[in-house]
Structure formats: C-alpha cells, structure tokens
Amino acid sequence: MDYTLKELMVVAAAREICDGEVVFVGMRLPLLGFAVAKELHAPRAVGIFENGVIRDWPALAPIFTMSDPPNVSRSLSCCGLVDVMSLLQSGRVDLGFIGGAEIDRFGNLNTHWVEENGRRVRLPGSGGAADIAGLAGRCIIIMNHERRRFPPKVRFITSPGYGEGRGWREGKHLKGGGPRRVITSLGIFSFDSESREMILSSFHPGVSIEQIQRETGWRLKVAAEVSETRSPLAEELAAVRKYDPKGVWTNN
Amino acid sequence: MSKICTLREAISSIEDGAAVAMGCGLESLIPFAAGYEIIRRKKRGLTLVAPISDIQFDQLIGAGSARKIVAAWVGNVAAGLGHNFRRAMEEGIPRPLEVEEHSNFTIALGLKAAGMGLPYLPTRTALGSDFSEAPHFRAITCPFTGERLLAVRAVAPDVAILHVQRADSEGNAHLWGNLGVVREAAYAAKRVILTCEEVVDHEVILSDPNRTLIPGFLVSHVVDAPFGSHPSPTQGYARRDDDFYFDYHRQSRSLEGFQEWLQKWVFGAGDHEGYLDLLGKERREKLKPGRELCSPAVNFSV
Amino acid sequence: MNKVIGLRDVREEIRSGDTIVIGGGGLVRKPMALVEEVIRAGIRDLTVVSVLGGPDVDLLLGAGRVKKLFYAYVGFDFGGPGPNFRRAREENKAEFIEGSEFILISALEAGARGISFMPVRSGLGSDLLRVNSNLQKFVSPFGGEKLVAVKAIRPDVALLHVNSADPTGYGQILGDWFLDPLCAQAAKKTIMSAEKIVDTETIEQRFADTAIVKLWTSKVVEAPGGAGFTSCYPDYPADFVRLKEYLGHARSAETFNAYVEKNAAGQERRVS
Numbered sequence: 001m002d003y004t005l006k007e008l009m010v011v012a013a014a015r016e017i018c019d020g021e022v023v024f025v026g027m028r029l030p031l032l033g034f035a036v037a038k039e040l041h042a043p044r045a046v047g048i049f050e051n052g053v054i055r056d057w058p059a060l061a062p063i064f065t066m067s068d069p070p071n072v073s074r075s076l077s078c079c080g081l082v083d084v085m086s087l088l089q090s091g092r093v094d095l096g097f098i099g100g101a102e103i104d105r106f107g108n109l110n111t112h113w114v115e116e117n118g119r120r121v122r123l124p125g126s127g128g129a130a131d132i133a134g135l136a137g138r139c140i141i142i143m144n145h146e147r148r149r150f151p152p153k154v155r156f157i158t159s160p161g162y163g164e165g166r167g168w169r170e171g172k173h174l175k176g177g178g179p180r181r182v183i184t185s186l187g188i189f190s191f192d193s194e195s196r197e198m199i200l201s202s203f204h205p206g207v208s209i210e211q212i213q214r215e216t217g218w219r220l221k222v223a224a225e226v227s228e229t230r231s232p233l234a235e236e237l238a239a240v241r242k243y244d245p246k247g248v249w250t251n252n
Numbered sequence: 253m254s255k256i257c258t259l260r261e262a263i264s265s266i267e268d269g270a271a272v273a274m275g276c277g278l279e280s281l282i283p284f285a286a287g288y289e290i291i292r293r294k295k296r297g298l299t300l301v302a303p304i305s306d307i308q309f310d311q312l313i314g315a316g317s318a319r320k321i322v323a324a325w326v327g328n329v330a331a332g333l334g335h336n337f338r339r340a341m342e343e344g345i346p347r348p349l350e351v352e353e354h355s356n357f358t359i360a361l362g363l364k365a366a367g368m369g370l371p372y373l374p375t376r377t378a379l380g381s382d383f384s385e386a387p388h389f390r391a392i393t394c395p396f397t398g399e400r401l402l403a404v405r406a407v408a409p410d411v412a413i414l415h416v417q418r419a420d421s422e423g424n425a426h427l428w429g430n431l432g433v434v435r436e437a438a439y440a441a442k443r444v445i446l447t448c449e450e451v452v453d454h455e456v457i458l459s460d461p462n463r464t465l466i467p468g469f470l471v472s473h474v475v476d477a478p479f480g481s482h483p484s485p486t487q488g489y490a491r492r493d494d495d496f497y498f499d500y501h502r503q504s505r506s507l508e509g510f511q512e513w514l515q516k517w518v519f520g521a522g523d524h525e526g527y528l529d530l531l532g533k534e535r536r537e538k539l540k541p542g543r544e545l546c547s548p549a550v551n552f553s554v
Numbered sequence: 555m556n557k558v559i560g561l562r563d564v565r566e567e568i569r570s571g572d573t574i575v576i577g578g579g580g581l582v583r584k585p586m587a588l589v590e591e592v593i594r595a596g597i598r599d600l601t602v603v604s605v606l607g608g609p610d611v612d613l614l615l616g617a618g619r620v621k622k623l624f625y626a627y628v629g630f631d632f633g634g635p636g637p638n639f640r641r642a643r644e645e646n647k648a649e650f651i652e653g654s655e656f657i658l659i660s661a662l663e664a665g666a667r668g669i670s671f672m673p674v675r676s677g678l679g680s681d682l683l684r685v686n687s688n689l690q691k692f693v694s695p696f697g698g699e700k701l702v703a704v705k706a707i708r709p710d711v712a713l714l715h716v717n718s719a720d721p722t723g724y725g726q727i728l729g730d731w732f733l734d735p736l737c738a739q740a741a742k743k744t745i746m747s748a749e750k751i752v753d754t755e756t757i758e759q760r761f762a763d764t765a766i767v768k769l770w771t772s773k774v775v776e777a778p779g780g781a782g783f784t785s786c787y788p789d790y791p792a793d794f795v796r797l798k799e800y801l802g803h804a805r806s807a808e809t810f811n812a813y814v815e816k817n818a819a820g821q822e823r824r825v826s
Contacts, residue, residue, distance in 0.1 A: 022769065027329075046769060049430070050278070050356050051277070051278040051280070051430035051431075052430040052431045052432060053430045054767060054769070063492075064329070064494050065278075065279035065280075065329045065492065066278070066279065066430075067277060067278050067281075067429075067485065068279070068280070068491075069280075069485050069487050069488075069491060069492070072280075073487075073545050074758060076724075076768070077764060078429055078430050080360075080432060080433060080435060080436070081278070081303065081356060081360045081431075081433050081436075082361065082364055082433070085356065085357040085360065085377070086666060086667035086668060086739070087769070088377075089375065089376050089377060089667055089668035089669060090665075090667055090739075091668055092668075092769070112353070112382075112383065119342070120342055121338065121342065122337065122338050122341035122342055124325045124327035124333065124334065124337075125324055125325045125326060125351075125353060126325060126354070126355040126381070126383065127304055127324050127355070127356055128303075128324070128355060128357065129355070130355040130377065130378050130381040130383070131355045131356060131358075131378070133381075134376070134377050134378060134381070135376065135377055156382050156383075157381055158382070158383065160380035163380060168380075169380065172379045173376070173379050173399060173400040173401075174379055174380050175376050175668070369675065370673055370674075370694075371696045371697045372673065372694055372695060372696050373672075374669055374671065374672070374673065375669060376668065376669060390695035394671050395671065395690040395703045396670055396671055396690065396703070397670045397671075399670055401669065401670065403695045403696065405696045406696070462762065547759060547760045547762055548759060548760050550760065550762060550763060551788060553788055
C-alpha cells in the first residue's frame with residue numbers, strides 16, 4: 001500500500017461531503033477530509049466550527065485547534081458559538097463529524113466515563129459532540145476500532161445515536177437525522193434503515209471480516225453487498241498530502 | 253475613571269469560592285496569565301465556567317484552586333486527556349471536584365440566559381444525552397406547539413476574566429477573530445476583568461464601535477498583559493505555542509511532574525513578566541505572527 | 555454560485571400569502587425598490603413582520619397588500635406615525651398583531667435559532683398579553699417565575715437592502731445593521747438588494763462589515779438608490795423632498811391610490 005490507514009480514513013471522510021453542503025467540521029481527520037473534499041469534488045461546501053468560524057476555504061496553515069490563527073484569517077465570518085449552534089438547531093447544517101471513546105451497536109457515543117481494568121476513567125466530556133449528534137442533518141463518526149471501544153451498550157450516552165434502535169430518536173424528540181456512517185480504523189459501517197443497527201459495509205484493504213468481528217463487542221451484522229473499501233485515488237492522496245505535508249495527522 | 257491595575261491587584265479582587273468564567277474564546281484568547289496569578293494568590297473553592305478552556309482548567313484543578321467545574325469539556329485539545337482533571341475525578345486528588353456537565357451549546361445558552369436576565373433558555377439540543385438528566389436541565393413542553401424541549405438553567409458567574417486584543421483604560425474592549433462565548437460571558441457575569449495585549453486611547457475605541465464587543469461599564473479591572481494568553485493564540489498578536497501543550501501533557505502525567513511544572517512556570521516565574529523572561533526572547537519572537545493581514549479601514553464618515 | 559437576478563425577477567421569488575420580514579429601521583436603509591416591485595407584481599395577502607417599520611410597511615398597507623401585520627412600530631420618526639398605517643389600523647383594514655420591539659426580536663430570534671418559543675420579561679403587566687395570542691404566560695421551570703413565552707416566527711422571505719453585495723450573497727452594511735442579520739437568519743429565503751455588486755475578493759478583504767453571510771442569501775439584486783427615499787449611509791441621506799411628497803399624498807386614501815399608481819405600481823422604478 002502506498003498510503004497510510006489514516007489517509008484512507010481521511011479520504012473516506014471527504015467522500016461523505018457533497019458539493020454545496022454546510023458541514024460542521026471538527027478537528028483532526030475530518031478537518032483534513034473537508035480540505036480534500038473542497039479541493040476535489042465539493043468546492044462549494046462551507047465549513048463551520050463551534051468557536052464561531054465559518055470558512056469557505058481550508059486553514060491557511062496546518063493547525064492543532066480550530067481557534068488557531070490560520071483558521072481565523074480570511075474566514076467568511078467570525079461569529080460566536082451560539083450563532084453557529086443555532087444554525088445546527090434550525091436544521092441548516094447538513095453534515096457533522098464527531099468521534100468518541102466508546103461506540104455501541106446503535107451508534108451511541110460516550111466521552112464521559114469508561115472503565116479500564118475495572119477502574120473508572122474520566123474522559124473530557126461532550127464539547128460540541130452532543131449538539132452535533134442531536135441536531136445535524138446527518139452525522140459521520142470516526143473511531144479507532146478496538147474491542148474495548150465497541151461495547152454492545154455504552155455506559156453513558158454523551159452523543160446520542162439511535163439509542164435503543166428504531167423509533168428511539170423520535171421518542172426523544174431529536175431533530176437531527178442521526179449517524180449515517182461510522183469510519184473506523186478497520187472498516188466502514190452504515191445503519192440498517194429498519195433496526196437502526198450498525199452494519200459493516202466495507203472492510204479496509206488487508207483487513208478481514210473475522211478480524212473486525214474480533215474487535216467488536218457484539219455479533220456483527222454484515223451487509224449483503226459488503227466489499228473492500230475503495231483505495232484512495234492518486235488525486236485524493238495528493239490532496240491529503242497537500243494539507244498535511246508532514247503527516248502530522250495521517251502518519252500511522 | 254482608569255481601571256488599569258496590576259494583574260495581582262485584579263486577581264486579588266476575586267473572592268475564594270467565586271464562580272469565574274475564563275477561557276471563553278474556546279481555544280484562543282484564554283487568559284492564562286490570569287490563571288497563573290489565581291494559583292499564585294492561592295485562591296480556593298472556585299467554580300470555573302467555560303465550554304472548553306484547553307489546559308487552563310486542568311492547571312487550576314491540579315493546583316487545588318477549583319471546587320466545581322461548569323463545562324462541556326476538560327482536557328488538552330491537541331494532546332488528549334487532562335491528567336489533573338482525571339486525578340481529581342477518579343481519586344479526589346488534590347481535592348474532589350464537582351462537575352456541572354454541559355455541551356458547548358447548553359453552557360452557551362446558560363450564559364446567554366443570565367446575560368438576558370432570564371432564569372433559563374429553551375433548546376432542542378442534548379435531548380437523549382445522559383448528562384441532560386441532571387438538575388440544571390428540565391424537560392419542558394412548548395406552550396405553542398406542544399413540542400418537548402430542554403430548558404437550560406441560567407449560568408451567572410461572579411466574574412468573567414477575558415483576554416482581548418485591545419482596551420482603553422475604562423475597559424471598553426476591541427476583540428476580533430472567533431468569539432466563542434466571550435460576549436455571553438461578559439454579559440452574564442456580575443463584572444469583567446480584562447487582560448489585554450495593548451491598552452489604547454479611547455479614540456481608538458471610538459474609531460471602530462462595531463468592534464467594541466465589551467462596553468467598559470461591565471468591566472472592573474483592566475490589566476496590560478501582552479502575551480497574556482500564552483500558550484493560546486491571540487489573533488494578530490500571538491500564535492499558538494503547540495509545544496507548550498505537549499510538554500505540559502507529558503509533565504502533568506504524574507502528580508510530581510505537575511508539581512515541578514507548577515514550580516517552574518507559575519511559582520518560580522513569580523509574575524507575568526518573570527514568565528515571559530522564562531519563555532525567553534527567542535521563543536516569544538517565534539510566536540509573533542507573520543506578515544500583517546489587515547482589513548482596509550472602515551469608513552464611519554458622516 | 556451566482557445569485558444575481560434583476561429587479562423584475564423578484565416577483566418569481568415571493569408569492570401572495572407569504573410571510574415577509576423587512577430589514578432596515580424607520581427611515582434608514584429600507585429596501586424600497588424591492589417593496590415597490592412586490593406592489594408592481596400584484597403580490598397581495600402578505601403577512602408582514604416589522605420591528606421598526608417605516609415607509610416600507612406604510613406603503614404596503616396603503617397599497618392594500620397586507621393581510622396581517624406583526625409590528626412594534628410603523629412610523630416616519632419625526633414625521634409621526636405612518637398615515638396609511640394609522641388609517642388601516644383605525645379602520646381594521648388588516649389583522650394587527652401588537653408587539654414590542656423585544657417581543658418581535660425574540661419571535662424572530664426563536665425562528666432563526668430553530669426553537670419554537672423564547673422566554674422574555676417584556677409584556678408582563680401590559681395588555682399585549684390579552685390581545686396577542688402569540689404571547690403566553692409560561693412558568694419558568696427554574697425558580698417558578700412567571701415569564702412570557704413568545705411564539706417563534708419563521709418568515710418565508712426577508713427583504714433587505716445593503717451597501718454592497720457579491721454575487722454569492724455576501725452583504726456588507728456600513729452603517730447600523732439594525733436587525734438585518736437576524737431577519738436573514740430567521741427567514742427561509744433572503745432577497746437582498748444592494749447599492750452595488752462587487753467581487754467576492756472585495757468582500758473578503760473587509761469582513762468586519764459583512765452583515766449578511768452568503769449562507770442566508772437566496773437572491774441578490776443590484777439596485778442603486780434602492781433604499782430611496784429612506785437613507786443609505788454613507789451613500790445618501792434620506793430624501794426629504796420625496797418624503798414630504800409621500801406624506802402629502804398619504805393624507806387620504808384617494809390621493810394615495812393615485813400616488814401608488816404613479817410611483818410604485820405604474821412604472822419601473824427610477825434608478826438614480
């Protein structure tokens with residue numbers, strides 16, 4: 001393979017963004033994914049950051065946080081958190097990216113408390129993730145795929161997915177569409193339109209379905225048309241490397 | 253009336269047990285110099301309020317200044333978990349910590365409610381999130397549509413500490429770049445302490461009133477503190493010092509490491525000037541922004 | 555994406571029966587060219603939302619195009635209340651929903667922020683609560699205080715006039731923004747006229763003046779003098795000669811009908 005796993009994940013994230021969409025971007029891999037999508041197939045997409053930055057173009061230089069000066073300079077608008085969150089709440093954000101420490105089979109995410117070797121571990125909390133999960137038109141979740149991160153049911157729902165399955169989001173009066181895709185370090189998942197359970201739709205090159213099952217805490221559902229994740233095209237890789245020339249985010 | 257004073261005077265005005273909003277720009281404009289002075293002045297029992305204050309809350313928790321956190325996220329944005337936050341939550345070290353859990357949107361609405369003089373604001377967010385079961389949230393039914401909504405209780409800090417680009421001696425402040433919840437916090441708090449990159453003439457403020465986001469009558473103290481947001485960035489004045497965050501993450505992994513870090517950067521430095529000396533001229537130069545990117549003057553002619 | 559259309563194309567964007575909100579304030583930066591085009595196109599039965607109404611709302615009322623008006627004020631500042639407004643209000647020519655500025659702002663704010671109501675303290679103790687069913691007493695879930703809940707308004711169309719705009723829909727306002735950004739955010743569609751259309755580069759270089767972000771804009775119309783006879787700082791002040799002329803004609807319904815025929819409905823707008 002002439003690309004890294006993270007590069008594959010960035011490209012998978014970029015492919016989720018359609019032209020003209022309003023995207024709640026987030027940091028790390030989705031930030032790069034947004035840059036790649038803008039460069040290649042979604043030049044009219046608009047990026048929104050929870051600190052209040054609205055951008056038409058990727059940051060002017062590599063950044064570690066959304067508030068770094070290169071992400072503020074030459075942005076379209078600098079407003080406040082309530083303003084951009086209101087765009088979410090009023091249904092004007094098509095797509096949001098989030099991540100988490102734990103995910104369960106209905107796409108619920110936990111970033112509050114986990115257990116490691118019988119010991120409670122405190123994580124940072126929601127940030128904007130609960131807002132994006134509840135209110136964005138659709139959500140893309142990016143995760144490292146390890147068994148401890150994929151329990152059948154999360155201990156604490158920070159960012160709601162489909163809760164306990166079909167009808168749960170409606171019962172909670174959640175306005176956003178919920179998770180559409182989970183991009184992990186092993187494969188890509190969709191959600192069953194009936195049961196709302198996660199379904200494996202592709203496995204990354206060099207990864208077997210058995211391996212994914214081993215790293216998943218419940219009996220995996222596999223799509224009938226499951227296939228290998230499409231490798232990045234040359235132009236996609238070039239775009240990733242243009243925005244992460246030193247591989248800060250994409251070196252394995 | 254001039255409100256200019258030293259950082260020490262400004263921070264001394266904060267009482268033990270106060271609720272303090274700080275780090276309201278999210279990852280930029282974090283008033284780190286003020287946070288270090290809070291630690292030096294050995295303030296105790298504070299409630300810290302902000303959505304995400306990068307490592308500032310972790311530092312104050314580790315130093316034993318905080319009793320309670322009202323926040324959406326506590327950690328180290330670039331490096332991951334906050335070690336002091338973990339120690340406090342998991343083991344009560346250096347003291348137990350209470351957390352009023354929020355999402356970014358709900359804490360912003362809590363501040364906005366207080367700034368508007370209201371006991372709450374309604375929202376659609378956080379429905380279905382387990383933290384919204386807490387008593388600072390209430391499920392309500394819209395009197396017009398019958399929809400289920402979430403009421404977020406007002407969050408009213410005693411004081412907001414805000415770092416801005418420039419202010420006059422009365423505390424009228426210009427700031428630019430992403431605003432996070434700076435305005436909401438300034439209006440929600442009973443008073444505001446400003447630290448700023450530059451103290452400017454009142455004329456400069458009057459030249460661009462749209463940029464005056466904090467009117468001086470909300471402000472009690474103005475502190476001239478260039479680089480006062482270090483290691484966080486201030487648009488046009490300072491870049492983010494990424495290495496500082498990674499070093500902090502490594503050193504604060506153990507309690508002893510954190511104590512050493514504190515000894516060096518907070519107590520050892522003595523004050524903000526000492527801290528800048530410790531940082532060194534070369535490092536400070538590197539953190540100054542590159543070529544100017546100015547917008548043309550705004551015409552306010554009559 | 556190029557959102558520029560001609561003034562005449564505005565009629566394709568608004569339908570009779572729509573709810574519209576209009577930017578500007580009093581005698582300042584009212585989108586008069588757009589309002590006149592609405593009249594010329596024969597659009598009627600409008601629900602109009604106006605926080606700081608001036609000649610815009612008065613003209614629509616005088617031309618008989620308003621079915622329902624949510625308002626806090628309709629007037630000509632020192633010129634007194636709008637004459638057509640007064641006549642229509644006194645003769646109940648439309649449904650009038652009484653509010654205050656903050657009540658209307660809160661209704662639009664709720665609409666813009668995607669929430670069905672906003673709590674306020676305004677209106678407590680006033681008869682507004684008796685006559686406006688969009689206001690309800692609502693007990694705060696914290697502290698049990700009785701406040702007022704204001705029902706959200708989400709207009710179909712916002713009409714705005716700005717100093718400059720680019721084809722993608724950025725709008726820059728050099729004077730007071732009033733509630734224009736809020737109107738644009740609350741409405742499903744925003745039609746913005748501008749003194750001049752500039753390129754995006756020009757907009758980007760001074761983003762401090764960018765009141766309207768392109769996310770909120772549907773169509774852009776180039777209309778120099780498009781706020782006249784209200785002012786558009788710093789491009790021009792209010793034209794008090796034309797204003798006096800208007801007030802003179804508006805003294806009676808008959809003389810105003812003739813004025814509307816001649817100045818608004820009859821012909822293409824004079825572009826200065």
